[in-house]
Amino acid sequence: MNNNGNQRSEFGALGLLFAVAVLGFFAAFLQDTKGVSYENLGALVWIGATLIAFVLGLLYFAQFVLPLQGQDDWALGFELLVRFYGKLTERFIAPTSRPDSQRRSGPRRRGEKSKRAQRKTAVLPSSFTEVSGGMVLGHQVLSLLKGGGFSRAAGPGFVQLFKGERVDKIIDLRTQKREQQVEGTTRDGISIKTAVYVFFRVQQIGSDVTNRRLYPYDKEAIFRVSNYNSQDTNGIPRYWDDQLAPFVAAELSHELATYNVDELQHTVGQYSVRSEIKQRIQRKASREAARHGIELLDIEFALFTYPQEIIEQRIKTWQAEWQRQIQIHLATGDAEAARLIKQARARAQIEIIERITQSIDAMRQQDDTNLTEIITLRMIEALEEATSNDSVRALIPHQVMTSLVMDASNQMQLWLSRRSEDETS
DSSP: OOOSTTOOOOOTHHHHHHHHHHHHHHHHTOBOTTSOBOHHHHHHHHHHHHHHHHHHHHHHHHTTTOOOOSTTHHHHHHHHHHHHHHHHHHHHHOTTSOOGGGSOOSOOOTTOOTHHHHHHHTTOOTHHHHTSEEEEOTTEEEEEEETTEEEEEEOSEEEEOOTTEEEEEEEEOSOEEEEEEEEEEOTTSOEEEEEEEEEEEEOOOSTTOOTTSSSOOOHHHHHHHHTOOEEOTTSOEEOGGGTHHHHHHHHHHHHHTTSOHHHHTOEETTEEHHHHHHHHHHHHHHHHHHHTTEEEEEEEEOOOBOOHHHHHHHHHHHHHHHHHHHHHHHHHHHHHHHHHHHHHHHHHHHHHHHHHHHHHHHHTTSSSOOHHHHHHHHHHHHHHHHHHOHHHHHHSOHHHHHHHHHHHHHHHHHHHHHHHHHHHO
């Protein structure tokens, strides 16, 4: 049967009764080979044969209704087919009544929107409308109502509604993720924008856990989850899977008001104020979730977003700090360079003097030797060797090297003059 407005009417059980009555009426006028009319006996035989054939046909097709392989698949399939014909009869008698899957389940609440029924029945198979039963996906469980209260949790797999039962909610057993935007103010009056991400699922602990299922769940938790409802400020209902994110967002906004901007950005090793806030909120949210049959897995915070003027001020503060560090390192480097230059100058002077002294002692033994020329040549050789050394040139600038040569020359002249005075005396 199609679901548009021009759908064809079905008689259901009324059609069967009409067909049986027509066959019985004509059978009453049939005669045997001797011309004797069957009358009531013939009508009863034909009616009984028709009903037996109908029942046998239902039993045959009942084996294809359900994908079950147990001994109860035929019985359940037969019951569903009988229900189907009963539903067709009800629709024919009262065509204006809505199907069960389109009726609002649960007690009526003021301000509740009609989209709740759409949300609840969006993934329900049409068999729940036709025969009050059907297959539920492996990650889903149904919260069923009977009268005005909770009846039971059913699913996943084949679910058959008992008399008076109706579907209240379809609960997803998979891990859920919800996001909530947060706007808060720090203790020093700075506004902060961020977002929270909450990961949770239906509780899987307790005595009623069935580990053979792909998504085991606690049946007692389904009762608490199905009753975890509220309304937002606009009067729109919020269900169990939309409750934790606003709770965590409110707690985070409260926590932000107890810190200033510097404290929120404070980090020492593995410790940070963000991690401390997260742990504190997660403990509160876990207790709140457990009260309503929910297991909180994790919460995460997005980056804190500050006003542009605050960001610029923080950047200037960081720049000043890094500039101070740079000045300290530069001053330390200048002092080290001066120390190395002094060491190189002293080493070069010592090498020059040692070479010249060795040359003087060697040439003393020779006659007619011009001591001044020898000293000058040795000093030049020592200076050339020192200046050709890459390590010395890298440490001593050109101006310093010139000054070094002048100092060495002056010292040698002073030494020679003293030497000459000693020889004269």
